[in-house]
Amino acid sequence: MRLRIAVAAALVLTVTACAPSTSAPTGTVTDGGPKTGALKVWLFDEPNRAPKEAVVQEAITEFTAAHPDTTVDVQYIAVDTRGERFKGAFNDPASAPDVVEFGNTDLPEYAAAGGLADLGSIVSGWSEGADLPADAKASATYQGTLLGVPWFVGVRALYYRTDVFQELGLKVPTTLAELTTTARAVRAKKPDMFGIAVGGKYTFGALPFVWANGGDITSIDSAPSRAGLTAYTGLIAEDNCPPQNCADLTGGKTVELFASGKAAMGIIGNFNRAAVDAGAAKGKYAVVPLPGVTAGSVAPAFAGGNNLGIMKNAQRPALAADFLTLLASKKYQGKMYDAMGNLPTLKSASDEVAAKDPFVKPFVDTINAGTRFVPLDPGWGKIDASAVLPTMIEKVATGKASVDQATTEAAKQIDEALTQ
Structure with missing residues (x-):
């Protein structure tokens, strides 16, 4: 049976090594x-x-x-x-x-x-x-x-270009489904701009979609997790953020795309404010919580x-x-x-x-x-260092694996790391 680890709120900072879990606490x-x-x-x-x-x-x-x-x-x-x-x-x-x-x-x-x-x-x-x-x-x-x-x-929320929304007559999305529709509308009318900057290597941009759908890292191959990943990876497409441009994007690169004026939306942190204000988007954006699945809800952030x-x-x-x-x-x-x-x-x-x-x-x-966190287990360091989650997302984004195939493979790696 899969190990279920309770996760809760809380850098993103990388664990550099794992100590034996048998040590005195x-x-x-x-x-x-x-x-x-x-x-x-x-x-x-x-x-x-x-x-x-x-x-x-x-x-x-x-x-x-x-x-x-x-x-x-x-x-x-x-x-x-x-x-x-x-x-x-x-x-x-x-x-x-x-x-x-x-x-x-x-x-x-x-x-x-x-x-x-x-x-x-x-x-x-x-x-x-x-x-x-x-x-x-x-x-x-x-x-x-x-x-x-x-x-x-530090948490992330939805930055959006107020001038672009006004020009195109768009409303701020109130659900993740509306977010997708809005992103595609921007791309259709402004083909030189991404609707929302998303990346295959942007783990903490993808996880809110998983959590909002009721999924979790420790059950990444469950139906709710797969629904969230399907929604996120569906944005890495020609009608929003093409795979050739976005499949290997990191969180930092998505910030750069929004700041430089090449994306109408981005899932960006409060700690990225200075970077955004240093770019072409300065004075032309606003921020709202990333919406959840239902109107009025907020997608849980890392x-x-x-x-x-x-x-x-x-x-x-x-x-x-x-x-x-x-x-x-x-x-x-x-x-x-x-x-x-x-x-x-x-x-x-x-x-x-x-x-x-x-x-x-x-x-x-x-x-x-309500925020979420990574598994509070020493094995998380191995998962993070092995890039299990970004590899999973990138495989789906590039068509190398289906959501079911990629999540099955990732779930096995996660289970092995957390049960050692």
Whole structure:
């Protein structure tokens, strides 16, 4: 019988290795450890670190003022080599930091390695902890244990060209079926433009179609999953986005097509705003939640993002808990949005951001409608690294396999990875 893994909301960041699932899961954060001294923190580096660093430094100043004789030593680690750094810290307690930032898709690997502390009691005792939506907490939970506090989230919604829609007399689609009809109408009247940019290698553009139809990654060969994939791959066609142009498109390339004015619609993230505004589409687009199967519904989006956690080997767990909850607070989530554009995870913070920046509202509405996540299993790393899902989509898009054939093959690979 196929293994069914519960999935829930939550980068998209790639798991670089898989640890044995038999490892001890976690330690529990207690009130132990020195209350003074140097707190060690690992945060991800950024191409433009200065805005993030300024917010973090503000939090450090507030923290050290409230914790005499304490310093905070922040190291900004490279995302590409984070797997090796974390593995080393798991194996050498003396080198382990106290507080860490990690990608939410990194969670299964790190949890299976037993490297993260149980934050259940910390969040339940945190005044703002109840403001974390259930989907967000679920994405940071492994086998019933909360191992992180979601720090920010990123989701995708439907960008569309307002000028093109007005010129052609088109209405914003309210269902996925209407989306298909609208895309084809654009292509028919503007043959030099794709109706909607979709790609064979754009996994997180395709999955909302699967989820909206009632399918899932862990049942990719089921009838609902196949219905969703049929709808998505049907858009990779001459009457919308021809296979010769779109079969191997990634998410990044679909953003480029929309930004450059070559597509009337695109399933694009809040985190792609700057890229779109740097292109020909600037000032000529709007955003709505990607519609679902029925009018008024929203297709579930993949919720990527990063968590803050505490290492099991933390030398100062109590101080770590205080710093983590400060940095993850509504105050600093709001500051991180202003500095970096990171969508807050605390509902009150995201509501405030949406109120002051209308662009954010469709993404917040998408989150509030319910998001989905990849299987919380160490085997996901193998599935991702082997490109099981994009290969499946691309085979259908290029006519190398039918939906039934491609999903049967992918389901076998997924099952093998998740049952090891």
